[in-house]
Amino acid sequence: MEFKEKNIxxxxxxxxxxxxxxxxxxxxxxxxxxxxKSVIAAPMxxxxxxxxxxxxxxxxxxxxxxxxxxxLICLFDFxxxxxxxxxxxxxxxxxxxxxxxxxxxxxxxKEKRSIGxxxxxxxxASTTELLYALEGKNFSKKMCFFVCLGIVEDTGKFxxxxxxxxxxxxxxxxxxxxxxxxxxxxxxxxxxKGERIAFLKAANRSKIVELKKALILTSNISFxxxxxxxxxxxxxxxxxxxxxxxxxxxTVLSTRAETSFKEENNFNLMKHLLVPxxxxxxxxxxxxxxxxxxxxxxxxxxxLKECIKILEKKLNN
Ligand SMILES: [Mn+2]
Numbered sequence: 001m002e003f004k005e006k007n008i009x010x011x012x013x014x015x016x017x018x019x020x021x022x023x024x025x026x027x028x029x030x031x032x033x034x035x036x037k038s039v040i041a042a043p044m045x046x047x048x049x050x051x052x053x054x055x056x057x058x059x060x061x062x063x064x065x066x067x068x069x070x071x072l073i074c075l076f077d078f079x080x081x082x083x084x085x086x087x088x089x090x091x092x093x094x095x096x097x098x099x100x101x102x103x104x105x106x107x108x109x110k111e112k113r114s115i116g117x118x119x120x121x122x123x124x125a126s127t128t129e130l131l132y133a134l135e136g137k138n139f140s141k142k143m144c145f146f147v148c149l150g151i152v153e154d155t156g157k158f159x160x161x162x163x164x165x166x167x168x169x170x171x172x173x174x175x176x177x178x179x180x181x182x183x184x185x186x187x188x189x190x191x192x193k194g195e196r197i198a199f200l201k202a203a204n205r206s207k208i209v210e211l212k213k214a215l216i217l218t219s220n221i222s223f224x225x226x227x228x229x230x231x232x233x234x235x236x237x238x239x240x241x242x243x244x245x246x247x248x249x250x251t252v253l254s255t256r257a258e259t260s261f262k263e264e265n266n267f268n269l270m271k272h273l274l275v276p277x278x279x280x281x282x283x284x285x286x287x288x289x290x291x292x293x294x295x296x297x298x299x300x301x302x303x304l305k306e307c308i309k310i311l312e313k314k315l316n317n
Contacts, residue, residue: 003031008038009070009100012050013078014085016042018186019150020077021050023105023127025059026143027074030135038074041065043085048190053149056186067091071100077127079104079120080111091115105130107154125165126154132168145176148183157187195224202228202242203235209308213265213315214238218304225254226293233258239269241307243300253277253294253303255287262290265315276310277303 010027012020024040031038040061046054054061067073067090084091094100095115102116107124114120124130128150132139139147151169155161161169173180191199198221206219217237221228225242232240238261242254257269268289278285281303283296294303 003034003036003072006036006072007070008036009065009067009073010038010040010076011065011073011087012040012042012046012076013083014043014045014087016046016050017077018047018049018053018153019126019128021046021053021059021061022146022150022153023076023131024061024074025053025057026128026131026139026146027076027105028059029140029143029146030131030138033138033140039065039070043087045085048192049153049186049188052190053186067094068099073100073102075102075104075106075115075118077106077108079106079108079114079116079118081113081115084115123162123164125161126150129165129168132172136168136172139172139175141176144172145178145182147172148176148178149186152183152187157184195227198222198224198228199231202232206232206235209311211312211315212317214261214311216241216308216311218242218308220244220300225252226291229254229256230291232256239273239311241304243303245300246295250283250295250297251300251303253300253307255292255294255307257290259290267314272314273307273310277306280306 010024012024028038028040042063044063081088104116104118104120105127106120107122107127107130109122110120119130119134121130128147132147148169151165202219202221206217209216215237216239217232218241220243222244225244229240229242233256238258240256244252246252255269257267269292270287274285274292274294277294281296281298283294285294287293
C-alpha cells in the first residue's frame, strides 16, 4: 500500500489502551520518518494509561474524528466494527461508499465481520510486537520503547508470552536505551479515588457462594461494575458477579471468570451463564468466555438468584 499523498488517519479502538495508542504512535513516527503526515485518533475515549502516555510523550490525538476527511484509515489493535464505538455507523456507510481504504494492524483473532484486511496475526502478543515484526529493523530508540510498553501491557507483565515475544522485548529494550522500570512506570494502573472507593465498598458488600467446583463472589455497586468484577477475582474467587443500575434504570450485571478455572472446567461465561440467564429474565448479553455482561429490566436480587441457580446446576456436582 502506498502511503504518500494521502490523508491518513491512525485509528485506535474505542477506550484505547496502551497497546493501541503506542501502536498508532509507532506508526506515526514510522510515516514521519518518510515525511508522511498522519493523525492519531480514537472514537470516544482513551484509557488513563494511554492518556498519561500521550501527555508525557507529547503525542497529539483527536477524539471522534471526521472520517470523511481521510482517504486511508489504519486501524490499530482491533478489526471488529464493534470496537468503533460511536463511529461505527458513519464508518460503515463511508466504507461502503468507497470513501477510504482500510488497513488493520491487529493481534486479535480475525473476526467473521472483520473490518478490513491488513496485518492481523493472533500469534503476536501485542500490536506493537506485530509492528516490530513488520518494520522493526528501522525503528528508532523511541519506537522500540513504545514496542516494549505494548508488550508488557498486553501480556500482563509477561504472564502470557511466547519465546519470540521475550526476544523482541529484549531487543527493543536494549535499543531503547531505557530500563524495565521505565516501562513499568507507564504500565502502572492509575486508579482514581472514586474507583478505589468503589472497589472497597464492593469488597465490603460481597457475599461468598461456595459450590463444589467454584467459589463465587457476588456484589453490588453503582459504578465500575466491570472493573470491580475483575478486581474481586484477585481475592481468590473463580467467578465474580457484580450488579448495578444504569442511568436508564435498567439493571446491569458484570461477570468475570478466572482463566485456570475456565480451562479446568471448560467453562464459558456466555454459554454457561449469561445466555441461559437471558432465556429466563430477558435482556441483552455480550462478551466472551472470561468477561461478559448482561443488561435488562429484572432487578439485581432476582438476577443474582437466577445466576446462582444456573451455576449450581453446572458446578455443584
Ligand atoms: Mn492489544
